Amino acid sequence: DVKVTQSSRYLVKRTGEKVFLECVQDMDHENMFWYRQDPGLGLRLIYFSYDVKMKEKGDIPEGYSVSREKKERFSLILESASTNQTSMYLCASSPLQGQGVTGELFFGEGSRLTVL
Amino acid sequence: GQSLEQPSEVTAVEGAIVQINCTYQTSGFYGLSWYQQHDGGAPTFLSYNALDGLEETGRFSSFLSRSDSYGYLLLQELQMKDSASYFCAVMNTGFQKLVFGTGTRLLVSP
Numbered sequence: 001d002v003k004v005t006q007s008s009r010y011l012v013k014r015t016g017e018k019v020f021l022e023c024v025q026d027m028d029h030e031n032m033f034w035y036r037q038d039p040g041l042g043l044r045l046i047y048f049s050y051d052v053k054m055k056e057k058g059d060i061p062e063g064y065s066v067s068r069e070k071k072e073r074f075s076l077i078l079e080s081a082s083t084n085q086t087s088m089y090l091c092a093s094s095p096l097q098g099q100g101v102t103g104e105l106f107f108g109e110g111s112r113l114t115v116l
Numbered sequence: 117g118q119s120l121e122q123p124s125e126v127t128a129v130e131g132a133i134v135q136i137n138c139t140y141q142t143s144g145f146y147g148l149s150w151y152q153q154h155d156g157g158a159p160t161f162l163s164y165n166a167l168d169g170l171e172e173t174g175r176f177s178s179f180l181s182r183s184d185s186y187g188y189l190l191l192q193e194l195q196m197k198d199s200a201s202y203f204c205a206v207m208n209t210g211f212q213k214l215v216f217g218t219g220t221r222l223l224v225s226p
Contacts, residue, residue, distance in 0.1 A: 031212055031213075033213070035216075040124075040218060041218060042203060042216045042217055042218040042219050043159070043203065043205075043216040044216070045213065045214075045215070048213055058213075059215070090158065090159070094212040095212075102164055102212075103146075103147050103148070103149035103161070103163075103164030103165075103166075103205070103207055103212070103214070104149070104161040104164065104212075105159075105161065105212065105214060106161075107158040107159050107160070108158060109157070109158050110158060
């Protein structure tokens with residue numbers, strides 16, 4: 001089974017702190033994604049990556065950056081956390097489209113971040 | 117721009133059939149996916165439609181009409197465990213990048 005592991009289920013940080021959210025997948029997927037989920041807003045894409053060292057902005061990239069130094073690992077960075085970044089963060093992965101478009105993303109269990 | 121609309125909440129009883137609709141507006145369209153998410157859990161994939169018509173997977177079916185920019189998820193023989201949030205999601209570019217709707221909370225009662 002595909003496994004997407006997010007390093008922390010719950011984090012509490014203070015305003016202005018730098019926050020790292022780590023995600024590792026074990027299925028050799030090319031594509032990796034970071035979404036945030038808020039009540040009533042669904043899942044919104046922050047950044048995605050389709051290859052090592054490649055990144056593309058999603059719909060809400062402001063205040064975030066990402067790093068993909070290895071194929072299996074995709075990190076989300078909040079350079080200076082703010083209270084409006086309190087949210088559930090979901091990492092996902094999928095194989096390259098050329099291997100068959102399935103519309104399927106494999107999600108991690110999520111990291112619930114609270115910024116005080 | 118792009119937007120997806122789905123009802124915020126649907127209620128039904130065990131054994132019934134429920135349909136969750138999704139209408140979308142996007143620039144570019146590859147297909148429509150459906151995901152289930154239980155409280156506190158990760159979204160899990162249910163189905164994907166790229167072509168018009170009905171796809172059936174056990175108790176769940178998904179329908180797409182590209183000309184109407186419309187799809188639905190049909191859940192039959194509802195069980196209590198089907199109580200969850202259901203999201204439609206459009207793939208409007210390559211890289212399997214999905215744009216999600218705001219979700220429909222399904223409450224199944226005895």
